[in-house]
Amino acid sequence: MFERLDNRVIVNYEVVTLSDLHIGGHTTTEPADVDNPVIKNADSYPIIPGSSLKGVLRTEMERLLRGLNMDIKVCDIFISGKDCGGCNKCPVCKLFGGNELASSIRIKDATANSKKTMVRDAVAIDRKKRKAKDGGKYDTEVVPKGTVFTGICIIENTELGKCEHAKLGAFLSLLNFFNECSGSIGHASSRGFGEVKLNVKGINIITAQDYLDGNYTGKSYVPDSTEYRELKNNAVADWSKYIKSGKYD
Numbered sequence: 001m002f003e004r005l006d007n008r009v010i011v012n013y014e015v016v017t018l019s020d021l022h023i024g025g026h027t028t029t030e031p032a033d034v035d036n037p038v039i040k041n042a043d044s045y046p047i048i049p050g051s052s053l054k055g056v057l058r059t060e061m062e063r064l065l066r067g068l069n070m071d072i073k074v075c076d077i078f079i080s081g082k083d084c085g086g087c088n089k090c091p092v093c094k095l096f097g098g099n100e101l102a103s104s105i106r107i108k109d110a111t112a113n114s115k116k117t118m119v120r121d122a123v124a125i126d127r128k129k130r131k132a133k134d135g136g137k138y139d140t141e142v143v144p145k146g147t148v149f150t151g152i153c154i155i156e157n158t159e160l161g162k163c164e165h166a167k168l169g170a171f172l173s174l175l176n177f178f179n180e181c182s183g184s185i186g187h188a189s190s191r192g193f194g195e196v197k198l199n200v201k202g203i204n205i206i207t208a209q210d211y212l213d214g215n216y217t218g219k220s221y222v223p224d225s226t227e228y229r230e231l232k233n234n235a236v237a238d239w240s241k242y243i244k245s246g247k248y249d
Helices: 050-066 089-094 168-182 208-215 226-245
Strands: 007-017 105-107 110-112 118-126 131-142 149-154 195-207 219-221
Touching: 007 168, 050 089, 050 105, 050 168, 050 208, 089 168, 105 168, 149 168, 168 195, 168 226, 219 226
Parallel strands: none
Antiparallel strands: 007 149, 007 195, 105 149, 110 149, 118 131, 195 219
């Protein structure tokens, strides 16, 4: 799959928080000012790790393909045995990688446009007594609603089963589905945290011929343009055709 480079797609994306967001982490080994701090980069800007986004999207794709009732074999990356970490053959592994197959979709960390965070207090409840636990008060640092994170996603060799841009179509259609279903990431989504919207801000497709011609940014596609809509529609159709073909090896 990666012996040659036919094309490389650069997707500029943004994550807009529709509710407060908490993705935990420590930037130093020193004691934190709050019980549950958010993860930040070296410049103290909150970030969303690419691994967090990739994990959410992979899980969503696995569940969608299993729900199609088309007898699509989707491996369980956590099951013990030879398929642990991915079978390398199913459609999800072709996108997000397996135990011996590199991921075609590589999502870089998204960085917030502001250093602003807030602290929200909470209390642990004793379920037997139905009241606050002694010493159960804790606080959580959150990134506030309305914060915008920006990052890039790289997709290598978008063709699958002679469907030219199937991988790109899988990614774009998955973002649409995630947004329409009020997708969430991070901690405490069941309590209203972590609702986000994932937006594509631009796509560049760079081919091997572009490299030879010195055009290192390739062809650009801007959302809301006719070219972008045609690319997206064709890519989503390619992904649908690939899945319906039943030929994934």
